[in-house]
Amino acid sequence: MHQEKIGKYRWTICSLVFFATTINYLDRVVISLLKPYLAAAFQWDAVAEAANYANIEIVFKIAYALGLIFAGRIIDRLGTRIGYALATALWSLAAVGHAFATGTMGFGIARVFLGLTEAGNFPAAIKVVAEWFPKKERALATGIFNSGSNIGAIIAPLSVPFIAETWGWKWAFIITGLIGFVWLVLWFIYYEVPAKQARLSKAEFDYIHSDVEDKITEENTEKVPWLTLLKFKQTWAFAFGKLLTDPIWWFYLFWLPDFLKKQYQLSSTELAIPTAMVYIISSFGSVGGGWLPLKLVNKGWPVFKARKMSMLIYAFCVLPIVFAQLLGSINMWLAVLVIGIAAAAHQAWSANIFTTVSDMFPKKAIASVTGIGGMFGGLGGILLSMLVQKKLFVYYEGIGQIQTGYYIMFFICGTAYLSGWLIMHLLTPKFESIEL
Template identity: 65%
Template sequence: MQAIAKEKGPGIQESIGKYRWTICGLVFFATTINYLDRAVISLLKNTFTTKLGWDDGDYANVEIAFKIAYAIGLLLAGRVIDKMGTKIGYAVATFLWSAAAVAHAAVNTVFGFGVARAFLGVFEAGNFPAAIKTVAEWFPKKERALATGIFNSGANVGAIAAPIAVPLIEAKLGWEWAFIITGALGFFWLILWFMYYEIPKKQKRLSKPEFEYIHSDRDEAPALEQVKPSVSWAKLLTYRQTWAFAIGKLLTDPIWWFYLFWLPDFLGSEYGLKGTAVSLPVAVVYTMSTIGSVFGGWLPMKFINSGWPTYRARKTSMLIYAFFVIPIIFAQLAGSVDMWFAVIIIGIAASAHQAWSANIFTTVSDMFPKHTTGSVTGIGGMFGAVGGILLSAAVQKNLFVHYRSIGKIEIAYYIMFAVCGGAYLLAWLIMHFLVPRERRVEI
């Protein structure tokens, strides 16, 4: 990105610099690895069915084990990262989840995979609290949604890379190596992290104009961030802003989990695609999601630069994205004409989710002081994971195991797509009711 110019006075400008985007790139890379590691198992579902004797219930149980651990991990990770600091907290989380990913290669039972997935879930939970805290530390408010959209698009890149790489690795080396090779990428990231990351006030590569630009929000001047009292979960849960974020995540995070874990199965059961045949349609869905993630961060910044208040820009953007999800209700019906109609509709919905996600994450740093963003992000992330658990246990497991189809019609996916279509509007309405106007929390 080109360096931005900052007004110093009439006719005088100073180059700000762009080192903050290097930091954004590091977080993007970490998020890509994070999602690549968790997506591997969805591409091996058929392999485990044929070679290890799994059924849909076994797969759902392993998925639930990951989500339960992820929910617990999110609650703890945000708190730990607020205390340890971004640099060390992010590094520890990445090292441990990478080790857990590699460890999948050493197990071959449902119970063993459940344990491995649980460890992966606990430690992968550190990514988003650390990433959001990094963005809050390195970007002014007007750029945070864009930075979040860029790093969050790493989730899509990971999901694109998985269906391309995993079947090839499995075919050439065996399914165990799919976990080993993808898991090892996290150790390479750690080298880059320690080479290039430091908080702004300690980063020698950061220019003074860029430091001042990062801290240009009046309510977030550096002096206001020097005193960092510990804030309990109980205290944070007394704020309506926390509940708005948490309920928004509770209702919408499970939809992304559904795409991630069940899209290959949908393509296989509905259209007979197996192995590398799913790579292209899955890649199309997540490529569209990448565009949506970046656009989702750009649109509110455009509104803010046009003079809109930050909160109004954020909420208006999120409402627009919520409407773009609704057509997924008709994805399976359209797909009965041609598979690519379903793929494009799902891609639009997934793209809208990532746009929504870029903004809902940013509401935390809009509403809370920087030293609490990890904890609040962790609370909201935990609610999102709990939503995923409930959807898997109460809906998906029963649907896909007991009521998957009526005759030749995959009724389970009709129901799930209807749930996806309405979740975002409901979440937006509840968030609007809880926090109708911009109100920053003072702790």
């Protein structure tokens, strides 16, 4: 059926989810760019700065992981319209609340509330995509909305240091936090589930529900117990894939400005362009990550094979990051390029690993399974921070060899995705669908 006859309203919905994800990541990464300002405000020396920042990061990840225990279940119970709005309103308030912190403890409390509430974004977003797109388009739609994480990470270094220099670091938290309330207005104007959306044509509704197993009706909100979901190897495949790869993206978000600052002696304002460039490059991975499996499916490949082959290709694309510092010793922009390619590969991987949930599970369980996997991703981030970054970076900062700590970290980044792909392949070779 021709695109004009089908209609395109589902892409309006995708743009709303893209906007929400942009705000989610903008609020999340602001603190990484304010690290030098906070160190000056609270009189942290280099070692105290590394230790306190690691602690603040860890409590965010713990809260995020805990939030995902409940977020998916709440989204499945409330539905996407109310559930997504509630999560965004609460995390926007938490983001503004950072401006009132007066030290490490205050930031820790603010990060806890931010982590708990930001956990709602991806379970809601993946459920929206499952409601609004047929399976063959879901990786593309996921890649597009997930590129919002890149845009948020691009906007932050281009705006936050300027705001901090002009009006002070507190206003950086306030201004970015208030953007979420603009999104809320647009969400309530334009969003409703397909069966209740008057702007949706019948042709597009039928196309959205064109998968063979789709029953052309909205899924019920019957509660699916976690214990039931944990019995399936498909749940564990997704969870382990997230456990090994989510922490790498968080490392880029929270530590990239620090790496560039210390490796190349850049000022806070000089960090803006190279940091933004990494995420500009990575945005191509988000969209391209969804395009490749769609292309393969259109050529006749089974969905699982197209998804799995694409993910393997992306996993190999991360490997060159092991040589980031070696290339950076020749020219800083070579390091920026190779880190950007690795970040692009992560986003391409992410678009597909999220889509495996809707490939394997019915709609009524998608947000819950996404929450389970996200929680494991959060746990991976906590372990990485506690066992590697906090110990490793603080130790090497103390002996004046922080570059060695980053070399070890980049090696971990390079090998994580192939490890995740192998575990997922062993657990569920064909991403088999389940029935509940």
